[in-house]
Amino acid sequence: MSVKKEYCISCGACAKGCPNGAITVTRTAVNCTPTKSETWIDAINALKN
Ligand code: SF4
Numbered sequence: 001m002s003v004k005k006e007y008c009i010s011c012g013a014c015a016k017g018c019p020n021g022a023i024t025v026t027r028t029a030v031n032c033t034p035t036k037s038e039t040w041i042d043a044i045n046a047l048k049n
Pocket residue numbers: 003007008009010011012013014015025
């Protein structure tokens with residue numbers, strides 16, 4: 001498997017979906033556009049933790 005880094009958003013779905021546990025995703029940053037939505041701000045903050 002190969003990943004095009006420019007498209008990967010580090011969601012971790014591939015790691016959760018792999019039946020052999022062969023994939024590890026380590027999120028080092030969250031890139032997003034600024035938002036005033038408290039729901040999105042909460043979701044982004046949850047990703048950072
Ligand atoms: S972390 Fe998410 S976006 Fe990145 S390769 Fe896995 S499923 Fe795709």
